[in-house]
Amino acid sequence: MIKNILQFSHQLLADAVQVGETVIDATCGNGNDTIFLSNLVGDSGTVLAFDIQKQAIDSTKRRLIDEARQNVKLIHDGHERVTTYLLKEQKHGIAGAIFNLGYLPRSDKTIITKSESTLQAIQQILDYLKTNGVVVIVIYYGHEGGLEEKENVITFVKQLDQSAYHVLRYEFINQKNNPPFVVAIQKRKEKLNK
Numbered sequence: 146m147i148k149n150i151l152q153f154s155h156q157l158l159a160d161a162v163q164v165g166e167t168v169i170d171a172t173c174g175n176g177n178d179t180i181f182l183s184n185l186v187g188d189s190g191t192v193l194a195f196d197i198q199k200q201a202i203d204s205t206k207r208r209l210i211d212e213a214r215q216n217v218k219l220i221h222d223g224h225e226r227v228t229t230y231l232l233k234e235q236k237h238g239i240a241g242a243i244f245n246l247g248y249l250p251r252s253d254k255t256i257i258t259k260s261e262s263t264l265q266a267i268q269q270i271l272d273y274l275k276t277n278g279v280v281v282i283v284i285y286y287g288h289e290g291g292l293e294e295k296e297n298v299i300t301f302v303k304q305l306d307q308s309a310y311h312v313l314r315y316e317f318i319n320q321k322n323n324p325p326f327v328v329a330i331q332k333r334k335e336k337l338n339k
């Protein structure tokens with residue numbers, strides 16, 4: 146079966162991430178991806194989960210309590226400050242990260258991710274990504290301001306050096322109403338100079 150956007154984004158992370166590793170949910174919202182990542186890395190791993198909205202942090206906190214997950218550090222701050230929150234040992238290699246761009250469902254539609262901070266966060270995470278680690282970006286762009294962010298993210302990822310990163314786009318091209326699509330970046334093994 147062809148995987149839907151959620152299934153595909155989670156499959157990419159499941160293939161790249163091992164138990165015990167550190168991963169990032171850059172836009173935790175209601176915590177769906179946070180819970181997924183928490184189970185993926187297990188009790189010995191760590192999830193750093195960011196959101197600028199207190200409502201999102203509270204909502205994710207409730208989910209974590211309900212599901213008795215204790216390996217998540219919830220951070221009420223912008224993902225563009227991710228480097229500030231990485232411990233020295235975590236800078237040795239982030240295994241995976243996910244972004245869901247757009248606004249929090251059933252909430253204030255004017256609080257959206259914005260390309261400047263999104264790109265800053267992606268770049269910082271790429272700097273600390275382990276070899277074969279993956280950054281998954283689920284791009285929702287039907288809302289006001291969404292198209293600009295989509296274009297800027299695509300422009301940024303297209304110029305990433307192909308010898309350093311695999312970059313893909315996964316989308317359903319016969320769906321109406323601006324369906325979300327996935328952009329994924331995987332860090333390649335560094336080639337030794339001959």
Ligand SMILES: C[S@@+](CC[C@H](N)C(=O)[O-])C[C@H]1O[C@@H](n2cnc3c(N)ncnc32)[C@H](O)[C@@H]1O
Pocket residue numbers: 171172173174175176177178179195196197198201222223224225245246247248249250256257258259262263285
């Ligand atoms: C599409 S929603 C995320 C949905 C979430 N993955 C879920 O499972 O419910 C996007 C979220 O990004 C948050 N956001 C916007 N700008 C942000 C920033 N600079 N840093 C962190 N989160 C941000 C919004 O508050 C919103 O909750």
